[in-house]
Amino acid sequence: MSYKEKLLNIKNGILSIVESSKELPSVTNETASLTTFDESLDLLLKEDSSLMQMSFNSLKETVRLIILIDASYSMKGTEKDIAKGIQELINHYQNDNILFNLVVFWGERQILFDDTYIGNVTMPEIKLGGSTNLNGSLYYTMKNKCRDGLNLLVTISDGGDNVFEVSPNKVKALMQELNNSHNNFYFLGEPTLEDTPEDVYKAASELGFREENISVFTRKGNGNKLNFEVISEMLDELLKYGKISKDWSFPIKEHYLALTDKKALK
Numbered sequence: 285m286s287y288k289e290k291l292l293n294i295k296n297g298i299l300s301i302v303e304s305s306k307e308l309p310s311v312t313n314e315t316a317s318l319t320t321f322d323e324s325l326d327l328l329l330k331e332d333s334s335l336m337q338m339s340f341n342s343l344k345e346t347v348r349l350i351i352l353i354d355a356s357y358s359m360k361g362t363e364k365d366i367a368k369g370i371q372e373l374i375n376h377y378q379n380d381n382i383l384f385n386l387v388v389f390w391g392e393r394q395i396l397f398d399d400t401y402i403g404n405v406t407m408p409e410i411k412l413g414g415s416t417n418l419n420g421s422l423y424y425t426m427k428n429k430c431r432d433g434l435n436l437l438v439t440i441s442d443g444g445d446n447v448f449e450v451s452p453n454k455v456k457a458l459m460q461e462l463n464n465s466h467n468n469f470y471f472l473g474e475p476t477l478e479d480t481p482e483d484v485y486k487a488a489s490e491l492g493f494r495e496e497n498i499s500v501f502t503r504k505g506n507g508n509k510l511n512f513e514v515i516s517e518m519l520d521e522l523l524k525y526g527k528i529s530k531d532w533s534f535p536i537k538e539h540y541l542a543l544t545d546k547k548a549l550k
Contacts, residue, residue: 347522348383348399348433351515352425354441355388356416358476362503363410369512371407376516378403380523383433387425391415391447399429416441420449422491423458426469430462436522437467438515442474442503444487452490459492468528470497470518472511472536481540499533504543510536 353366374384382402388394390413397405418441430437445452459469471493473484481500488498501507514536518528 345434345526346381346383347519348385348429348435349402349519350385350387350425350429350435350437352387352389352421352437352439353410354390354416354418354443355394355410355412356390356443357412357414358416358442360412362508363412365503365506365508366512367407367410369509372509373512373516373519374402374405374407377519382519385425385429387421389417389421391417393417393421393424415447416443416445417447417449418443418445419452419455419491420445420447423450423455426455426458426462430467433466434522434526435467436470436515436519436528438470438472438518440472440501440511443476456490456492463492465527468497468518468522469493470499470532472499472501474501474503474507496530499536500540501536502540502543505539507536507539507543510539 351370355363359366370386380402383399384397384402384405385399386396388396388410392413396408418439422439425437429435463469469492471488471491473488475481475484484500485495485498489495501511514532518532521528521532
């Protein structure tokens, strides 16, 4: 194994090589390289203390966090709150074993982060566009990200699909195919002025989301920030217990009830 490979193994979280390297016998032709390796390793760990935490994290199961968020013009005025909420969530988990994915969609979709170690993520500005390709973006994301691993996918939108790239039935069929203990699919929907909470539940159910994994929200009163605080709590539960409690949406629903006159909730 080359010197560079050894350092890369340490950086990738393999702790055993740290001790074994110090126990290797001194051989005349290798003494200099072993000494150089030990010194470089000590310096590496000293300069970047997060490497040791990353090493311990490598013993835990990796969680893939996938946030799929509506960036259509109807979300205008909330993009800064959304970016701030996501950044605070990122900061909270910067030393955890999480692969971060962020997909924004309007008439098109943009992958801002793709299985990026969460400690290396800094939120960019979110730009908005016209139309809402919810179905196609959800289908694409599940198909490409939820075939393996432990996944938490949260979709956030304030309106239905109007691009029709993929039918609701096709999305639902894929979600049902992928519906297992390793995939956690959740939907947060903000009713439009014409919609009721029942409309949100119905539309999300038609895409395959389980009723208990759906919630309405309102952007009023820092509602977007609250969404990401709740996602953080969900991620905590998934990291600690491997599952998410059934009352995950309680803070969001209470906030919705307090700030709107649409009282009909599931």
